[in-house]
Amino acid sequence: MTALPDPSPARVLIVDDHPMVAEGIQSILESYDDICVIGTLSNGRAVIDQLETLAPDVILMDLNMPEMGGLSTTEIVLEHRPDTRVLILSMHDNAEYISSALSHGAMGYLLKDVPTDEIKKAIDVVMSGQRYLCTGAQGSIAPKDTPAREALTEREQTILLQLAQGQSNKEVANVLDISVRTVETHRKNIKRKLGISSTAGLTRYAMEHGVLQGTGGDF
């Protein structure tokens, strides 16, 4: 939330399933005084499990990881700690990755093969509360602003399905272990993205696009 530079060092968590990369980034970042690497984890689930204890300011998150990928992890992290800045670190220089990362709530996107001082720069920028998109591939990866229709995130699709099946906000919140208010936010976002105002409309939409079919228990 704070837009001002924080006097205490930024608490950075590195999440990557390649130990060489994680260690490399760690050793580089440790040379800066205003950055404190609080740990390296190798998959998204571990991040969520230790989120509250580690309380990171910035997470450097790999996209492709076993168990739970970077995008899903980002969404769930933000549900629990919305102030966390997630910086996606990836090998992919494809525009779709950038827009997906941003739509899942990431604050920045960084190619792994950028010069190392750019990682530091990116951390500084997101700590100041601004988006950071890597310079090396700016041209190719700059998101073509907002597309005509924004895609639903994984989480939003899950919630849409549950709502369409007739579950209440509270039930959804219980199943996903998040607050009712968070569900409410997701719900608002879904309705905005789909341009639908009623729950019946959501159900119909899910039906017409083949989302609801095959989800019943009677098969």
Added chain:
Amino acid sequence: MLRRLPQLALSYAQKLTLLAAVPLIVAVAMIAVVVALQSRALAEREISLLENQLIEAKKAELRNYVTQARNGFYFIYGNAAPDDSAAKAQVAQILSAMIFGEEGQFFVYDYDGTALVSPRQTDRINTNRSGETDSEGTPVVDELIRIARDGAGFHSYLWPKTTTGEEARMITYVTSFPSWQWAVGTGVFIDDVLASVAAARADVETRVQRTFVYIGAITLAALFVVFGTGMLINLRERRLADAKLKRLTQRVFDAQEEERGRVARELHDGISQILVGVRYALENTRLRLAGGKDGAQEPLEKGIASLGEAITEVRRISRDLRPGVLDDLGLGPAIKTLTEDFATRTGITCAFETVVFRNRLDNDARIALYRIAQEALTNVERHAGATHVAVDIRGHRKGATLRISDNGRGLADKNHARGSAGLGLRNMQERMEQLGGRLDISETQGGGTTIAATVPLSHMLTPQSKSAPAPKANPKVAAE
């Protein structure tokens, strides 16, 4: 729950054979029945005609005999008084002598029923036979007398043959000498007629049965031909399919080898060389550092730059092999990237539309649709001469459909459908068939082609099946 009945599930070939055989059998059975009925009716008509003719001939004969006898006696009967017993005795005597054939005889009954003339059964003479019936209960003597009283006529009944003693049907013509109150007549056995008619009927029946057998045999032969042909076709299809499979396998192997060769070349010619360069740069740096010389910075920078190049190269090769975006983000973003690259490369404008859902297809369907999009765009680039392509992917109630339309020349008058593009189309078709889906190729009005690939609902995932479970649901996660 609905239980499947496996024995009801017929193969296509079996259905086809049944379809051919059942109507054939039904038709033949109906033909056989109609033929039997018709020929029986025809034969019956002719046999009855014959029977009537034969019996009529006998009757005419009888009437002639009796008329002849009556006329013959006219000179006695006509001159005699009703009670002239001498004349009566004379006539009776002559009639008794007029026996003919094996059984032929004249009989005379007076109106009371007393037998006056019966030359072959003389014990009947002067006994009253009124009320006599045959073994079926038909009145004989009384009826003969009644007919005689009315003038003349025929009667038919069973009568024992004098030669064998067996009963047989007899026809009798009787007339009267009214003033003497005599019934005079003679009869013949018609069992020979009846026997030959029965024989004719039996003959017809055998013929009908034989016809049945013939028809049955012909049907059987026809069925054998149908089944045999079916089996032959089946065998041939299977052989063709085998050959096709073999060709396909060969093609897969070829493609695999080609791909491997290409990747090996790229690794060797591209990355390897760059990495060797990096190694030289690093060794150069080490040498300079060890020698305490200046300028170690320069080769190091070069090495780092080369490593960056190597990374870019690896990224390119890996993306060519398989676009990561397909696995990571799903089909929509992957095809979007594809269309953008396509538009940049070819200058053909490319519109992409999709619904907001992502990652809804299983792996097989995703790859298949992606490759189809790739192939279709390649076709557009090479053959269609189009200036605009529209790509659309969306889920619906029955599954998901990828649709690629161009405004090019269409497929109609070109022979490319048989060439490399044809192979591509077949590839697409095969990919869809593999998934139980469908590929539709149509001409857009005003030129251009639309390719629609549809995968069924069974290849769609629910968001739940791949979304992340709740946190702490599984706290012990193996780290790497």
